[in-house]
Amino acid sequence: MGNLLIIDSGHNEYVKGKESPDKSLREWKFNNSMQYKLANRLKSLNIDYYMTNPYPQGKDEIGLITRCNKANSYWKNQGKPNCLFLSIHANAYKEWSSARGVEVFTCKNCSSNSTKASRLICNSIYNGVKNNIDKGFINRGSKIEDFTVISKTNMPAVLVEYGFYTNKLDLEILKHKQDELVEYTLDGICSYFGVNYSSEEKYANGNYNKKAKTTENLNVRKGRGTNYDIVSTIPKGSSINVNYCLNNWFSTYDLGTLGYVSGDYIKFL
């Protein structure tokens, strides 16, 4: 049985407040953006996922207990696989205050697996930001608090506060470094599940002229980008000859005419 990540995106659009003092970021938007970026990457890491709050747009809060119940019943229906519940949030303190950094919560009397996940994810996010983005980032550490979503869920559960949208330096990270935050989080999640973490694969520009296998149903397009028309779709698991790669898009002549495919959905044989 595989590993399952239950993603819990905090807050819905009609929540009051919860935005940066300059109104450039609302917390629910950050959380929602992060949940989809995470989900998109989990496939290639062989981790299944379920979202308790997939559509926060145009809605009032759906209720914390509702989200717990959704998580608990999904997990049970799946036969209780190896699982982690991850609630996504961003933090707030006084307007433009100096409080900043990442902290990850577990509930009182939580399982040792929750504690383990909390430490791994907190350290991974902290080290990633400190080493690659901002040396002044702060590790506020693993903390204990009986938040509903992590105390009423039946599986190991953590709540991540990625940084403070009331701090100018953290706000920049929350707005512009989401892909990086996702990778650091995944690194921690993979350590927790004991699976290999590999960062998103991007191919170098150049001539390949090699055979590859499609890892999904693959669209062949008229140009290098999803904004170009689809010429044809090659089924998942087919083999395909790819030629020149530019910005992760390969040219191919397999359809008898020039077409382009994304490098995200092929694997070289």
Ligand SMILES: [Zn+2]
């Ligand atoms: Zn929140």
